[in-house]
Amino acid sequence: MTYVDSGTPMPNHGADPNSDESVLSLELRTTASTVSIPTIRTVAADLAARADFDLDSIDDLRMAVDDLCAMLVRIAAANATLYCTFTVRPERIEVAAETDVDDLADPLPTGSFAWRVLQCLADEVGATSVPAEPGRPGRVRITLAKDALTAPQP
Amino acid sequence: MVTRVDNDFPADIIGLQVAEHGPDARVVTVTGEIDTLTAPKLATFLNEQLSAAQVVVVDLDGVEFLGSAGLSALFEANEQANRERRALRMVCHSRIANRALEATELRDQFTFADSVPEALKHST
Numbered sequence: 001m002t003y004v005d006s007g008t009p010m011p012n013h014g015a016d017p018n019s020d021e022s023v024l025s026l027e028l029r030t031t032a033s034t035v036s037i038p039t040i041r042t043v044a045a046d047l048a049a050r051a052d053f054d055l056d057s058i059d060d061l062r063m064a065v066d067d068l069c070a071m072l073v074r075i076a077a078a079n080a081t082l083y084c085t086f087t088v089r090p091e092r093i094e095v096a097a098e099t100d101v102d103d104l105a106d107p108l109p110t111g112s113f114a115w116r117v118l119q120c121l122a123d124e125v126g127a128t129s130v131p132a133e134p135g136r137p138g139r140v141r142i143t144l145a146k147d148a149l150t151a152p153q154p
Numbered sequence: 155m156v157t158r159v160d161n162d163f164p165a166d167i168i169g170l171q172v173a174e175h176g177p178d179a180r181v182v183t184v185t186g187e188i189d190t191l192t193a194p195k196l197a198t199f200l201n202e203q204l205s206a207a208q209v210v211v212v213d214l215d216g217v218e219f220l221g222s223a224g225l226s227a228l229f230e231a232n233e234q235a236n237r238e239r240r241a242l243r244m245v246c247h248s249r250i251a252n253r254a255l256e257a258t259e260l261r262d263q264f265t266f267a268d269s270v271p272e273a274l275k276h277s278t
Contacts, residue, residue, distance in 0.1 A: 034190045041219075059253045068222040070190040083232075117222040120258045
């Protein structure tokens, strides 16, 4: 597992688009396997707790990240890598995760139970895909954003 | 009678226990994390209990994580109970599990009781 913390930039790292000190960027690179998911969702919850998210928002983000990763792992190509990037802004955490897929016949799990759950848990969700080409796998990317305060239920 | 069920994961990830209350009621106690790794185990287990008993109470008080795979397993068990005219009743004082049920607006799908004795009260 690789841990990149842009708060302590590497020398010669080039211009960091998130050089704003109020923004923390963290990237996890794991095997696209279900056994990686508990670690990733725990990182998400930890970031939210440190960013002063309320308890419901911390739980929602933990569940949303679990769900997002599970969707990608389910469709990932054999031996694929799961890339998961967290951007912690004031009052908001954005998560982008992606992995390689073999078959893009129906790659985006946007009609599934898991997707509906994700929509309930996150404030914004999105999914994009790049079709496979000969000699190159396809790529699926799912993003979400979660605000620090849970909007009161109507 | 309480039966500890062997599973592939240490008890701190998911624990499943079942107790028989007379010939027709069983209480399933679930502890730990219900996620993609462990939900299939829960789904199979609940399916077996619903096939064997008229009333199944699921005690979720010790649940520390409930992801969409876990919600799906509970939802499927509930559908099975409705289909086969069995009673599936939930007891849940786990903050995390309750949050999962509320945030996903699935709580209304299930029948809840305040406690295990309360859930068993109406069983025959």
